[in-house]
Amino acid sequence: MSSGKSADGVPKWERWVRVLLCVLGLILSVYALHVELSRENDPHYRAMCDLAESVSCSKVFTSRWGRGFGLVQLFAEKDSLLNQPNSVLGIIFYTLQLGLGQTVSTTAAHFLVMASWVSVAGSIYLAAILVLVLGDFCMVCVSTYIINFALLYTNLKRRTGLRGKQKKEKTR
Numbered sequence: 001m002s003s004g005k006s007a008d009g010v011p012k013w014e015r016w017v018r019v020l021l022c023v024l025g026l027i028l029s030v031y032a033l034h035v036e037l038s039r040e041n042d043p044h045y046r047a048m049c050d051l052a053e054s055v056s057c058s059k060v061f062t063s064r065w066g067r068g069f070g071l072v073q074l075f076a077e078k079d080s081l082l083n084q085p086n087s088v089l090g091i092i093f094y095t096l097q098l099g100l101g102q103t104v105s106t107t108a109a110h111f112l113v114m115a116s117w118v119s120v121a122g123s124i125y126l127a128a129i130l131v132l133v134l135g136d137f138c139m140v141c142v143s144t145y146i147i148n149f150a151l152l153y154t155n156l157k158r159r160t161g162l163r164g165k166q167k168k169e170k171t172r
Ligand SMILES: C/C(=C\C[C@@]12O[C@]1(C)C(=O)c1ccccc1C2=O)CCC[C@H](C)CCC[C@H](C)CCCC(C)C
Pocket: 028, 029, 032, 060, 061, 062, 063, 065, 066, 067, 086, 087, 089, 090, 091, 092, 093, 096, 115, 118, 119, 122, 123, 126, 127, 129, 130, 140, 141, 142, 144, 148
């Protein structure tokens, strides 16, 4: 039988797509963090993704929405430990997606789907800020939005697969 599924009920492509998306997400997040820190230390710093006045990633990363989604500073100090760069949240997020995605736990699969919905909501919010407030085009940002949407799809497929397998085992 070639159902295209692994023993745990998850589609075979799922693992590789997940690893690919998480590694890309991690690279982009680490790069964004590097650009942000470089720019904060040196206002003249020019990043690879700074192509023009309105196509500038470092302008976006160092804006007030570049830390804690611009929301943490509404209830905490601006330079509080809680107000981390978005890219740090991204690094935590993709590491969790990569790590927990290797388990066969349905609880972990549930958590991954929920976290993915939060990241998609975050992506829509950041995209709106990017276009409506900053009027900037940031390629690193847009790439992470695409990755987050694809990761949600992957997580939904994983959860459905694990659930289906669990059901079959119960009725056996
Ligand atoms: C590089 C990256 C996003 C790019 C960017 O955020 C950057 C850097 C930024 O400065 C910015 C400024 C103004 C407008 C847009 C932007 C962005 O576009 C990674 C986030 C990925 C994703 C949006 C993280 C979501 C994590 C959730 C909070 C989920 C948490 C779930 C927990 C249970 C762990």
